[in-house]
Amino acid sequence: MTHILSSQTIERELVQACKRRDRKAQEATFKRFAGKMMAVCKRYLGSGPLAEDVLMEGFMKVFMKIDLFQEQGSFEGWIRRIMVNEALMALRKEGKMKFQDTDFGFEIGQLEDAYMNLQVEELNKLIESLPLGYKTVFNLYAIEGYNHQEIAEMLGIQEGTSKSQLSRARGLLQQKLNKLHV
Amino acid sequence: MKNPSDKDWKSMESEWREKIQEEISPVPEPLWEKISLQLDEEEKPKVFFIKTWQWVAILAVAIGLGWQWLLPRKEEVALEAKSTMKAPILTALQIQTEHRSKNIPAEKIEVTSVIMRSPEKGSVSLEPKTEIDEPTRQHVIVQQSPPPPSNLAEEKRAEEEDVIWVQVKIDPIVPVDEERPTLTENPIQKKRNFGQLLKKIKQVIKGNPGEWSEIKENFHLVANKYVQTEETIKQKIQFQ
Numbered sequence: 480m481t482h483i484l485s486s487q488t489i490e491r492e493l494v495q496a497c498k499r500r501d502r503k504a505q506e507a508t509f510k511r512f513a514g515k516m517m518a519v520c521k522r523y524l525g526s527g528p529l530a531e532d533v534l535m536e537g538f539m540k541v542f543m544k545i546d547l548f549q550e551q552g553s554f555e556g557w558i559r560r561i562m563v564n565e566a567l568m569a570l571r572k573e574g575k576m577k578f579q580d581t582d583f584g585f586e587i588g589q590l591e592d593a594y595m596n597l598q599v600e601e602l603n604k605l606i607e608s609l610p611l612g613y614k615t616v617f618n619l620y621a622i623e624g625y626n627h628q629e630i631a632e633m634l635g636i637q638e639g640t641s642k643s644q645l646s647r648a649r650g651l652l653q654q655k656l657n658k659l660h661v
Numbered sequence: 662m663k664n665p666s667d668k669d670w671k672s673m674e675s676e677w678r679e680k681i682q683e684e685i686s687p688v689p690e691p692l693w694e695k696i697s698l699q700l701d702e703e704e705k706p707k708v709f710f711i712k713t714w715q716w717v718a719i720l721a722v723a724i725g726l727g728w729q730w731l732l733p734r735k736e737e738v739a740l741e742a743k744s745t746m747k748a749p750i751l752t753a754l755q756i757q758t759e760h761r762s763k764n765i766p767a768e769k770i771e772v773t774s775v776i777m778r779s780p781e782k783g784s785v786s787l788e789p790k791t792e793i794d795e796p797t798r799q800h801v802i803v804q805q806s807p808p809p810p811s812n813l814a815e816e817k818r819a820e821e822e823d824v825i826w827v828q829v830k831i832d833p834i835v836p837v838d839e840e841r842p843t844l845t846e847n848p849i850q851k852k853r854n855f856g857q858l859l860k861k862i863k864q865v866i867k868g869n870p871g872e873w874s875e876i877k878e879n880f881h882l883v884a885n886k887y888v889q890t891e892e893t894i895k896q897k898i899q900f901q
Contacts, residue, residue, distance in 0.1 A: 500704070502697065509693050514685035521686055531689060538696050543703065595673055599680050621674035622681050649670055 490554045497545045505542050512555060513538070516562045522606065522618055523566035529573070537565040563623060567633060570615070578612035578636060578644055594656050605655055613648035620645050724897075 493511070496504030516537060520530040540561050548557050570576045597605075606614055606622075619625045619633065620641075630641040865873045 502700070505700065506693060506697070509696065513688040513692070515682075517686035517688050518681075518684040522681070531692065534688070535692060535696055535699075539699055539703070542696075542700060595676050597677070599684050602677055602681060603684075622678050624678065 491550065494545065494548060494550060494554055497542060500542075508541070509538055512558050515555070516558060519559060519562045520566055522603065522622070523563070523615065524569060525607065529569060533565045533569045534562070537562040540565065559623070563619070564633070567615070570611070575611055576615070576634070578616075578634075578640055597656075601659075605652055605659075608655065609648055609651060612644050613651060616641055616644035617648040617652070728897075 493504050493508050497508055513534065517530065517534055520533045520537070524530045524533060537558075541558055544561075548554065567576075606617060609617060615634065616630060619630045620627070625633070627638045627641040627645075630636075631638045634641070861876050865876065
Protein backbone atom coordinates (compact mmCIF):
# COMPACT_ATOMS: atom_id res chain seq x y z
CA MET A 480 0.00 0.00 0.00
CA THR A 481 2.80 2.33 0.97
CA HIS A 482 4.57 1.42 -2.26
CA ILE A 483 1.43 2.17 -4.33
CA LEU A 484 0.90 5.50 -2.61
CA SER A 485 4.49 6.53 -3.05
CA SER A 486 4.37 5.49 -6.72
CA GLN A 487 1.24 7.61 -7.20
CA THR A 488 2.89 10.54 -5.47
CA ILE A 489 5.94 10.24 -7.70
CA GLU A 490 3.71 10.09 -10.78
CA ARG A 491 1.79 13.17 -9.67
CA GLU A 492 5.00 15.09 -9.08
CA LEU A 493 6.33 13.99 -12.45
CA VAL A 494 3.15 15.15 -14.15
CA GLN A 495 3.31 18.53 -12.41
CA ALA A 496 6.95 18.97 -13.38
CA CYS A 497 6.26 17.88 -16.96
CA LYS A 498 3.48 20.46 -17.14
CA ARG A 499 6.11 23.06 -16.21
CA ARG A 500 8.17 21.76 -19.16
CA ASP A 501 10.89 20.58 -16.76
CA ARG A 502 13.33 18.69 -18.98
CA LYS A 503 14.65 16.50 -16.17
CA ALA A 504 11.13 15.44 -15.23
CA GLN A 505 10.43 14.68 -18.88
CA GLU A 506 13.53 12.51 -19.01
CA ALA A 507 12.49 10.73 -15.81
CA THR A 508 9.02 10.12 -17.28
CA PHE A 509 10.56 8.73 -20.44
CA LYS A 510 12.86 6.40 -18.53
CA ARG A 511 10.00 5.24 -16.30
CA PHE A 512 7.59 4.31 -19.10
CA ALA A 513 9.65 3.91 -22.29
CA GLY A 514 10.28 0.16 -21.83
CA LYS A 515 6.62 -0.68 -21.35
CA MET A 516 5.55 1.58 -24.19
CA MET A 517 8.15 0.08 -26.49
CA ALA A 518 6.52 -3.29 -25.82
CA VAL A 519 3.12 -1.80 -26.76
CA CYS A 520 4.48 -0.38 -30.01
CA LYS A 521 6.19 -3.65 -30.90
CA ARG A 522 2.99 -5.60 -30.30
CA TYR A 523 1.16 -3.53 -32.90
CA LEU A 524 3.97 -2.76 -35.34
CA GLY A 525 6.52 -5.54 -34.91
CA SER A 526 10.13 -5.07 -33.86
CA GLY A 527 11.32 -2.69 -36.53
CA PRO A 528 12.33 0.96 -36.85
CA LEU A 529 8.65 1.92 -37.17
CA ALA A 530 8.05 0.93 -33.52
CA GLU A 531 10.90 3.24 -32.43
CA ASP A 532 9.58 6.10 -34.53
CA VAL A 533 6.10 5.65 -33.08
CA LEU A 534 7.50 5.51 -29.55
CA MET A 535 9.30 8.79 -30.19
CA GLU A 536 6.25 10.44 -31.71
CA GLY A 537 4.13 9.12 -28.87
CA PHE A 538 6.37 10.63 -26.19
CA MET A 539 6.52 13.91 -28.09
CA LYS A 540 2.74 13.97 -27.97
CA VAL A 541 2.77 13.09 -24.27
CA PHE A 542 5.03 16.04 -23.45
CA MET A 543 3.33 18.47 -25.77
CA LYS A 544 -0.21 17.56 -24.65
CA ILE A 545 0.53 17.00 -20.97
CA ASP A 546 -1.72 19.94 -20.04
CA LEU A 547 -4.69 17.90 -21.28
CA PHE A 548 -4.05 15.16 -18.73
CA GLN A 549 -6.68 15.65 -16.02
CA GLU A 550 -4.85 13.56 -13.37
CA GLN A 551 -8.04 11.60 -12.63
CA GLY A 552 -6.91 8.27 -14.11
CA SER A 553 -3.48 6.69 -14.15
CA PHE A 554 -0.68 8.50 -15.95
CA GLU A 555 0.59 5.22 -17.37
CA GLY A 556 -2.85 4.42 -18.78
CA TRP A 557 -2.99 7.83 -20.44
CA ILE A 558 0.45 7.35 -22.01
CA ARG A 559 -0.53 3.84 -23.13
CA ARG A 560 -3.66 5.16 -24.89
CA ILE A 561 -1.55 7.72 -26.72
CA MET A 562 0.89 5.02 -27.81
CA VAL A 563 -1.90 2.74 -29.03
CA ASN A 564 -3.46 5.58 -31.02
CA GLU A 565 -0.09 6.50 -32.50
CA ALA A 566 0.52 2.88 -33.48
CA LEU A 567 -2.90 2.63 -35.14
CA MET A 568 -2.24 5.87 -36.99
CA ALA A 569 1.09 4.53 -38.21
CA LEU A 570 -0.63 1.38 -39.44
CA ARG A 571 -3.19 3.48 -41.28
CA LYS A 572 -0.44 5.59 -42.83
CA GLU A 573 1.41 2.49 -43.95
CA GLY A 574 -1.80 1.25 -45.56
CA LYS A 575 -1.55 -2.00 -43.59
CA MET A 576 -4.90 -1.72 -41.84
CA LYS A 577 -6.81 -4.44 -43.67
CA PHE A 578 -9.32 -6.80 -42.10
CA GLN A 579 -9.45 -10.30 -43.53
CA ASP A 580 -12.86 -11.77 -44.09
CA THR A 581 -11.34 -15.21 -44.50
CA ASP A 582 -12.66 -17.73 -42.02
CA PHE A 583 -9.96 -20.30 -41.48
CA GLY A 584 -12.59 -22.73 -40.20
CA PHE A 585 -10.81 -23.45 -36.97
CA GLU A 586 -13.06 -24.71 -34.27
CA ILE A 587 -12.66 -23.14 -30.87
CA GLY A 588 -11.87 -26.12 -28.70
CA GLN A 589 -11.20 -26.77 -25.05
CA LEU A 590 -8.79 -24.34 -23.41
CA GLU A 591 -6.07 -26.12 -21.54
CA ASP A 592 -4.94 -24.83 -18.16
CA ALA A 593 -1.41 -25.00 -19.49
CA TYR A 594 -2.20 -22.04 -21.78
CA MET A 595 -2.50 -19.89 -18.66
CA ASN A 596 1.10 -20.53 -17.78
CA LEU A 597 2.52 -19.44 -21.10
CA GLN A 598 5.51 -17.13 -20.94
CA VAL A 599 5.29 -13.60 -22.30
CA GLU A 600 7.74 -14.39 -25.11
CA GLU A 601 5.64 -17.34 -26.23
CA LEU A 602 2.45 -15.26 -26.05
CA ASN A 603 4.04 -12.46 -28.04
CA LYS A 604 5.22 -14.87 -30.72
CA LEU A 605 1.71 -16.31 -30.97
CA ILE A 606 0.03 -12.93 -31.23
CA GLU A 607 2.70 -11.68 -33.68
CA SER A 608 1.95 -14.64 -35.96
CA LEU A 609 -1.70 -13.58 -36.41
CA PRO A 610 -2.86 -11.70 -39.52
CA LEU A 611 -2.73 -7.95 -38.91
CA GLY A 612 -6.49 -7.39 -38.58
CA TYR A 613 -6.89 -10.26 -36.12
CA LYS A 614 -3.81 -9.21 -34.20
CA THR A 615 -4.92 -5.55 -33.91
CA VAL A 616 -8.42 -6.41 -32.70
CA PHE A 617 -7.10 -9.10 -30.32
CA ASN A 618 -4.53 -6.68 -28.87
CA LEU A 619 -7.13 -3.98 -28.40
CA TYR A 620 -9.73 -6.27 -26.86
CA ALA A 621 -7.75 -8.86 -24.92
CA ILE A 622 -4.63 -6.93 -23.92
CA GLU A 623 -5.72 -3.28 -23.72
CA GLY A 624 -9.25 -4.03 -22.52
CA TYR A 625 -11.28 -1.95 -24.99
CA ASN A 626 -14.83 -3.07 -25.81
CA HIS A 627 -16.11 -3.74 -29.36
CA GLN A 628 -17.79 -0.35 -29.63
CA GLU A 629 -14.57 1.45 -28.74
CA ILE A 630 -12.56 -0.75 -31.12
CA ALA A 631 -15.04 -0.07 -33.93
CA GLU A 632 -14.64 3.69 -33.36
CA MET A 633 -10.86 3.50 -33.15
CA LEU A 634 -10.48 1.47 -36.30
CA GLY A 635 -13.39 2.91 -38.24
CA ILE A 636 -15.10 -0.44 -38.66
CA GLN A 637 -18.43 -2.03 -37.73
CA GLU A 638 -18.85 -3.55 -34.28
CA GLY A 639 -19.73 -6.82 -36.02
CA THR A 640 -16.41 -6.76 -37.88
CA SER A 641 -14.59 -6.29 -34.58
CA LYS A 642 -16.44 -9.24 -33.06
CA SER A 643 -15.79 -11.52 -36.03
CA GLN A 644 -12.11 -10.53 -36.14
CA LEU A 645 -11.75 -11.38 -32.45
CA SER A 646 -13.53 -14.69 -32.84
CA ARG A 647 -11.31 -15.69 -35.75
CA ALA A 648 -8.21 -14.53 -33.88
CA ARG A 649 -9.18 -16.73 -30.93
CA GLY A 650 -9.78 -19.72 -33.23
CA LEU A 651 -6.43 -19.29 -34.92
CA LEU A 652 -4.65 -18.81 -31.60
CA GLN A 653 -6.19 -21.96 -30.18
CA GLN A 654 -5.08 -23.94 -33.17
CA LYS A 655 -1.54 -22.64 -32.73
CA LEU A 656 -1.64 -23.33 -28.97
CA ASN A 657 -2.85 -26.87 -29.59
CA LYS A 658 0.01 -27.41 -31.99
CA LEU A 659 2.44 -26.13 -29.37
CA HIS A 660 1.20 -28.51 -26.69
CA VAL A 661 0.71 -31.64 -28.78
CA MET B 662 -14.38 -31.49 -28.35
CA LYS B 663 -16.23 -28.98 -26.22
CA ASN B 664 -16.24 -25.35 -27.26
CA PRO B 665 -14.81 -23.16 -24.54
CA SER B 666 -17.13 -20.41 -23.39
CA ASP B 667 -16.42 -16.70 -23.78
CA LYS B 668 -15.91 -16.68 -20.00
CA ASP B 669 -12.98 -19.11 -20.34
CA TRP B 670 -11.36 -16.94 -22.94
CA LYS B 671 -11.91 -13.82 -20.86
CA SER B 672 -10.27 -15.30 -17.80
CA MET B 673 -7.35 -16.52 -19.87
CA GLU B 674 -7.03 -13.18 -21.65
CA SER B 675 -7.00 -11.31 -18.35
CA GLU B 676 -4.20 -13.61 -17.22
CA TRP B 677 -2.28 -12.87 -20.40
CA ARG B 678 -3.05 -9.13 -20.08
CA GLU B 679 -1.38 -8.95 -16.67
CA LYS B 680 1.72 -10.61 -18.00
CA ILE B 681 1.90 -8.68 -21.28
CA GLN B 682 1.16 -5.27 -19.79
CA GLU B 683 4.09 -5.59 -17.44
CA GLU B 684 6.43 -6.53 -20.25
CA ILE B 685 9.38 -4.22 -20.77
CA SER B 686 11.21 -3.98 -24.08
CA PRO B 687 14.71 -2.59 -24.41
CA VAL B 688 14.77 1.02 -25.64
CA PRO B 689 17.62 2.27 -27.85
CA GLU B 690 19.87 4.65 -25.89
CA PRO B 691 19.87 7.69 -28.19
CA LEU B 692 16.08 7.82 -28.31
CA TRP B 693 15.80 10.23 -25.38
CA GLU B 694 18.45 12.48 -26.95
CA LYS B 695 16.38 12.62 -30.11
CA ILE B 696 13.21 13.44 -28.17
CA SER B 697 15.05 16.09 -26.15
CA LEU B 698 16.36 17.74 -29.33
CA GLN B 699 12.94 17.60 -30.91
CA LEU B 700 11.39 19.15 -27.80
CA ASP B 701 13.93 21.98 -28.02
CA GLU B 702 13.03 22.53 -31.65
CA GLU B 703 9.31 22.42 -30.86
CA GLU B 704 9.71 25.01 -28.15
CA LYS B 705 11.93 27.34 -30.18
CA PRO B 706 9.51 28.15 -32.99
CA LYS B 707 6.80 28.76 -30.41
CA VAL B 708 8.88 31.47 -28.75
CA PHE B 709 9.79 32.90 -32.15
CA PHE B 710 6.16 32.83 -33.15
CA ILE B 711 5.14 34.75 -30.04
CA LYS B 712 7.94 37.25 -30.59
CA THR B 713 7.05 37.68 -34.24
CA TRP B 714 3.43 38.09 -33.31
CA GLN B 715 4.35 40.73 -30.76
CA TRP B 716 6.45 42.53 -33.34
CA VAL B 717 3.62 42.42 -35.84
CA ALA B 718 1.22 43.79 -33.22
CA ILE B 719 3.62 46.59 -32.28
CA LEU B 720 4.17 47.43 -35.94
CA ALA B 721 0.45 47.44 -36.61
CA VAL B 722 -0.18 49.81 -33.70
CA ALA B 723 2.72 52.02 -34.77
CA ILE B 724 1.47 52.18 -38.35
CA GLY B 725 -2.03 52.92 -37.14
CA LEU B 726 -0.86 55.73 -34.89
CA GLY B 727 1.54 57.02 -37.54
CA TRP B 728 -1.22 57.02 -40.08
CA GLN B 729 -3.51 58.98 -37.77
CA TRP B 730 -0.73 61.43 -37.06
CA LEU B 731 0.34 61.78 -40.67
CA LEU B 732 -3.08 62.15 -42.25
CA PRO B 733 -3.79 65.74 -41.22
CA ARG B 734 -0.20 66.70 -42.06
CA LYS B 735 -0.57 65.16 -45.47
CA GLU B 736 -3.69 67.20 -46.16
CA GLU B 737 -2.05 70.33 -44.90
CA VAL B 738 1.04 69.78 -47.01
CA ALA B 739 -1.02 68.99 -50.07
CA LEU B 740 -3.05 72.13 -49.57
CA GLU B 741 0.02 74.24 -49.00
CA ALA B 742 1.66 72.72 -52.05
CA LYS B 743 -1.36 73.60 -54.12
CA SER B 744 -1.53 77.11 -52.79
CA THR B 745 2.15 77.95 -53.30
CA MET B 746 2.63 77.08 -56.91
CA LYS B 747 4.26 79.06 -59.63
CA ALA B 748 1.16 80.68 -60.96
CA PRO B 749 0.14 82.73 -57.92
CA ILE B 750 3.68 84.03 -57.46
CA LEU B 751 3.91 85.04 -61.10
CA THR B 752 0.49 86.56 -60.80
CA ALA B 753 1.62 88.64 -57.91
CA LEU B 754 4.57 89.92 -59.89
CA GLN B 755 2.49 90.60 -62.92
CA ILE B 756 -0.11 92.39 -60.88
CA GLN B 757 2.62 94.51 -59.41
CA THR B 758 3.99 95.41 -62.84
CA GLU B 759 0.51 95.98 -64.20
CA HIS B 760 -0.63 98.32 -61.49
CA ARG B 761 2.65 100.25 -61.62
CA SER B 762 2.25 100.83 -65.35
CA LYS B 763 -1.29 102.08 -64.79
CA ASN B 764 -0.19 104.20 -61.85
CA ILE B 765 -2.74 102.62 -59.54
CA PRO B 766 -1.77 102.70 -55.89
CA ALA B 767 -1.24 99.25 -54.38
CA GLU B 768 -3.88 99.84 -51.71
CA LYS B 769 -6.53 100.06 -54.35
CA ILE B 770 -5.98 96.57 -55.69
CA GLU B 771 -8.39 94.07 -54.30
CA VAL B 772 -8.12 90.41 -55.10
CA THR B 773 -11.62 89.11 -55.10
CA SER B 774 -11.72 85.87 -57.01
CA VAL B 775 -9.55 82.83 -57.23
CA ILE B 776 -10.45 80.09 -59.68
CA MET B 777 -9.04 76.62 -59.31
CA ARG B 778 -8.91 74.71 -62.56
CA SER B 779 -7.40 71.49 -63.80
CA PRO B 780 -3.97 71.84 -65.44
CA GLU B 781 -4.10 73.81 -68.65
CA LYS B 782 -2.32 76.95 -69.61
CA GLY B 783 -1.19 78.09 -66.23
CA SER B 784 -1.23 81.82 -66.77
CA VAL B 785 -2.58 84.94 -65.18
CA SER B 786 -5.40 86.88 -66.61
CA LEU B 787 -6.90 90.09 -65.39
CA GLU B 788 -10.58 90.01 -66.09
CA PRO B 789 -13.57 91.81 -64.66
CA LYS B 790 -15.57 89.91 -62.07
CA THR B 791 -18.64 89.76 -64.30
CA GLU B 792 -16.90 87.47 -66.79
CA ILE B 793 -16.05 84.80 -64.26
CA ASP B 794 -17.97 81.56 -64.60
CA GLU B 795 -20.30 81.14 -61.68
CA PRO B 796 -19.86 77.38 -61.04
CA THR B 797 -16.05 77.54 -60.90
CA ARG B 798 -15.81 80.67 -58.82
CA GLN B 799 -14.10 80.48 -55.44
CA HIS B 800 -14.35 83.77 -53.61
CA VAL B 801 -11.52 84.67 -51.36
CA ILE B 802 -11.94 88.23 -50.38
CA VAL B 803 -9.05 89.77 -48.54
CA GLN B 804 -9.48 93.17 -47.10
CA GLN B 805 -6.57 94.50 -45.19
CA SER B 806 -7.51 98.16 -45.42
CA PRO B 807 -8.93 99.72 -42.24
CA PRO B 808 -12.66 100.23 -41.84
CA PRO B 809 -14.02 103.02 -44.09
CA PRO B 810 -14.27 106.56 -42.68
CA SER B 811 -17.47 108.50 -42.05
CA ASN B 812 -18.18 109.65 -45.62
CA LEU B 813 -18.47 106.05 -46.62
CA ALA B 814 -20.64 106.29 -49.71
CA GLU B 815 -18.45 108.76 -51.56
CA GLU B 816 -15.19 106.99 -50.82
CA LYS B 817 -16.59 103.61 -51.80
CA ARG B 818 -17.70 104.96 -55.12
CA ALA B 819 -14.25 106.47 -55.69
CA GLU B 820 -12.60 103.23 -54.77
CA GLU B 821 -14.83 101.15 -57.01
CA GLU B 822 -13.72 103.19 -60.00
CA ASP B 823 -10.08 102.26 -59.42
CA VAL B 824 -10.55 98.66 -58.30
CA ILE B 825 -9.20 96.07 -60.67
CA TRP B 826 -10.46 92.51 -60.67
CA VAL B 827 -7.88 89.82 -60.51
CA GLN B 828 -8.64 86.32 -61.60
CA VAL B 829 -5.88 83.96 -60.54
CA LYS B 830 -5.70 80.63 -62.31
CA ILE B 831 -3.69 78.16 -60.29
CA ASP B 832 -2.17 75.15 -61.98
CA PRO B 833 -1.02 72.37 -59.71
CA ILE B 834 2.57 71.18 -60.18
CA VAL B 835 1.55 67.54 -60.24
CA PRO B 836 -1.75 66.20 -61.52
CA VAL B 837 -4.14 65.57 -58.69
CA ASP B 838 -4.18 61.91 -57.74
CA GLU B 839 -6.88 60.02 -55.87
CA GLU B 840 -5.27 60.02 -52.46
CA ARG B 841 -4.50 63.70 -52.31
CA PRO B 842 -7.27 65.63 -50.60
CA THR B 843 -8.94 68.23 -52.70
CA LEU B 844 -9.59 71.77 -51.64
CA THR B 845 -13.29 71.13 -51.44
CA GLU B 846 -12.68 68.63 -48.65
CA ASN B 847 -11.72 71.31 -46.19
CA PRO B 848 -13.05 74.69 -47.35
CA ILE B 849 -12.18 76.51 -44.11
CA GLN B 850 -8.56 75.51 -44.26
CA LYS B 851 -8.47 76.24 -47.99
CA LYS B 852 -9.77 79.74 -47.44
CA ARG B 853 -7.35 80.34 -44.61
CA ASN B 854 -4.37 79.13 -46.63
CA PHE B 855 -5.32 81.14 -49.65
CA GLY B 856 -6.09 84.07 -47.43
CA GLN B 857 -2.62 83.92 -45.98
CA LEU B 858 -1.09 83.55 -49.41
CA LEU B 859 -3.04 86.44 -50.85
CA LYS B 860 -2.12 88.57 -47.84
CA LYS B 861 1.51 87.91 -48.62
CA ILE B 862 0.97 88.65 -52.31
CA LYS B 863 -0.60 91.92 -51.32
CA GLN B 864 2.38 92.73 -49.17
CA VAL B 865 4.67 92.03 -52.13
CA ILE B 866 2.55 94.30 -54.32
CA LYS B 867 2.85 97.01 -51.71
CA GLY B 868 6.59 96.71 -52.15
CA ASN B 869 7.67 94.68 -49.15
CA PRO B 870 10.59 92.54 -50.38
CA GLY B 871 10.72 90.72 -47.03
CA GLU B 872 7.38 89.12 -47.79
CA TRP B 873 8.63 87.95 -51.20
CA SER B 874 11.60 86.13 -49.68
CA GLU B 875 9.21 84.64 -47.11
CA ILE B 876 6.99 83.35 -49.89
CA LYS B 877 10.05 81.88 -51.59
CA GLU B 878 11.16 80.23 -48.37
CA ASN B 879 7.68 78.92 -47.74
CA PHE B 880 7.56 77.56 -51.24
CA HIS B 881 10.77 75.60 -50.70
CA LEU B 882 9.57 74.40 -47.32
CA VAL B 883 6.27 73.25 -48.71
CA ALA B 884 7.95 71.57 -51.67
CA ASN B 885 10.24 69.67 -49.32
CA LYS B 886 7.34 68.64 -47.11
CA TYR B 887 5.42 67.58 -50.18
CA VAL B 888 8.28 65.39 -51.40
CA GLN B 889 8.74 63.90 -47.91
CA THR B 890 5.05 63.10 -47.60
CA GLU B 891 5.00 61.56 -51.05
CA GLU B 892 7.96 59.34 -50.12
CA THR B 893 6.32 58.34 -46.85
CA ILE B 894 3.12 57.40 -48.65
CA LYS B 895 5.09 55.42 -51.23
CA GLN B 896 6.93 53.55 -48.46
CA LYS B 897 3.66 52.79 -46.73
CA ILE B 898 2.08 51.51 -49.91
CA GLN B 899 5.13 49.32 -50.56
CA PHE B 900 5.02 48.05 -46.98
CA GLN B 901 1.31 47.19 -47.22
